[in-house]
Amino acid sequence: MDEVKRIPLNTVHEKLGAKMVPFAGFNMPVRYSSDIEEHMAVRENVGVFDVSHMGEFTLKGPNALNLIQRVTSNDASKLIDGQAQYSCLPDKEGGIVDDLIVYKIKDNDYLLVVNAGNIDKDWNWISQFNTDGVDMKDISSDICLFAVQGPKAVGVLQKLTKTDLSAIKYYHFAIGEFAGANDVVMSNTGYTGSGGFEIYVHKNNAEKVWNAIFDAGKDVNIKPIGLGARDTLRLEKGFCLYGNDIDHTTSPLEAGLGWITKFTKEFTNSENLKKQKEEGVTRKLVGFKMVDKGIPRHDYEIKSASGDVIGKVTSGTISPMLGIGIGLGYVTIDHAKAETEILISVRNKDLKAVVSKLPLV
Numbered sequence: 098m099d100e101v102k103r104i105p106l107n108t109v110h111e112k113l114g115a116k117m118v119p120f121a122g123f124n125m126p127v128r129y130s131s132d133i134e135e136h137m138a139v140r141e142n143v144g145v146f147d148v149s150h151m152g153e154f155t156l157k158g159p160n161a162l163n164l165i166q167r168v169t170s171n172d173a174s175k176l177i178d179g180q181a182q183y184s185c186l187p188d189k190e191g192g193i194v195d196d197l198i199v200y201k202i203k204d205n206d207y208l209l210v211v212n213a214g215n216i217d218k219d220w221n222w223i224s225q226f227n228t229d230g231v232d233m234k235d236i237s238s239d240i241c242l243f244a245v246q247g248p249k250a251v252g253v254l255q256k257l258t259k260t261d262l263s264a265i266k267y268y269h270f271a272i273g274e275f276a277g278a279n280d281v282v283m284s285n286t287g288y289t290g291s292g293g294f295e296i297y298v299h300k301n302n303a304e305k306v307w308n309a310i311f312d313a314g315k316d317v318n319i320k321p322i323g324l325g326a327r328d329t330l331r332l333e334k335g336f337c338l339y340g341n342d343i344d345h346t347t348s349p350l351e352a353g354l355g356w357i358t359k360f361t362k363e364f365t366n367s368e369n370l371k372k373q374k375e376e377g378v379t380r381k382l383v384g385f386k387m388v389d390k391g392i393p394r395h396d397y398e399i400k401s402a403s404g405d406v407i408g409k410v411t412s413g414t415i416s417p418m419l420g421i422g423i424g425l426g427y428v429t430i431d432h433a434k435a436e437t438e439i440l441i442s443v444r445n446k447d448l449k450a451v452v453s454k455l456p457l458v
Contacts, residue, residue, distance in 0.1 A: 101119045102123045104123055104124070104241070105300045106147055106149065109304060110147065116128050116129075120150070120213075121212070122213065126321070126323045126324065127323045129321050130320070133417045135322045135325070136418075139291050139326065140289075140291050140417075142317060143247035143250045143293070143317055143320075144245075144246055144321070144322035145243055145244070145307075145320070145322060146246065146321075149243075149300075151211070151212065152210065152215070152216035152219065152220075152235070154220065154223070154233060154236070154237075155206075155208055156206075156208075156231050156232070158231045158232045160230065160231050161205050164223070164227055166362055167364060168186055168226055169184040169186060170364055171183070171358070171359055172359040172361055173199050173201070173207075176201035178201055178204075179201070179269050180200075181269065181284060182357075183197075184197055184357050185349055187366045188222075190345065190366070192345035193339075193347060194345070195218070195219050197219070212339045214340065215339065216235070216237055220233075226365075240298070240300065242298075243307060244296075245295075246287045246291050246293035248291060249314075249317050250294060253310065253319060254275075254294055254310070254313070257275055258283065260283060262283065262285075265285045266285060270284035270286070275306065277309070278306055281302075283296055284296075288327065288330070288331050289330040296310075328412075328414065329414050332457070333417075333418055333419075333456065333457050334455070334456040334458065335425065335455030337425075348370065350370060350373055350378050351378045358370060379430055380428060380429055381430055384454065384455045384457050385426065385439060385453055386453045387422030387423065387449070387450045388451055389448035389449045390422075391446070392415055393410045393422050393441045393443065393450070394413050395410060395412060395413065396410065397443060399440070400439065400440040400442065401440070402438045407439070408426050408427045408428035409427060410424050411425050411426050412425045416457065416458060422450075424450075428452070432452065435454045436452065
């Protein structure tokens, strides 16, 4: 086994009483108090995730955009300076290498943010198409990333910067001074659906910035949040997790990611994906809510109301907001419509559920 890596603020989290677990090759805080308490803190107030395990690549030079267009499914030519874009890296077989965010800093200067468990894989994948001398750097180990999320996040963060955060639209960002650190990326993005910003800072300034955020949020009871609540928050909103809901066996069209799959350009496997779009997919990723009491889990069978196996659960949990089991899973296309009754096999019992439109909350 590869050695588990430590994020720069590992000791800080241990002192805060975090339960640390290996995740995507890193020792990560899974919870500090309870998953439900942390979940509700983000939905109703403000919480901070240290997600410094994520990967960051810079791509620079006159051919940087061409390379991004070649390897990603979305159309990065539409980006303006200071705008971010959700996208994916399709593979050659119809699946997904990873999902990622593309940041346009300015012409010929981009930042790609990828999943922690895929840093080496993504780097090698993109590098093989870099035939025109794009200056690529993996800066993952130099960057810390704090996701400050929740309805009170902007009020807390605004105390620490002269940049007008309220002027930064969703999926846009600014670079400037933040909590006394320079060249900080302040990005109106996140994985919770509760608003807030993601703060990218050099690891040398990480502890100073982390402490400043908590000082600024004292009066609103700001809390550190672990990966447990991160999972329930993203699941309520129907956001995909790589390795669960999308991977090399799922096409972006099956995963409901047609909106980031633009056939206005050529990219890896675009011809086959275009054909799939024209012919229609045979299965689809759907959200569902439990009717019967039970917790759906990854890999549980999904059955039709008459008992035929029609798919599998990819992610499942109890929703802290709804108090019932919710999940995502792939089902045959004839069972993908909202309000369709399905069964989830939980410990040899077939429990009733219903296909539901996303977001689930």
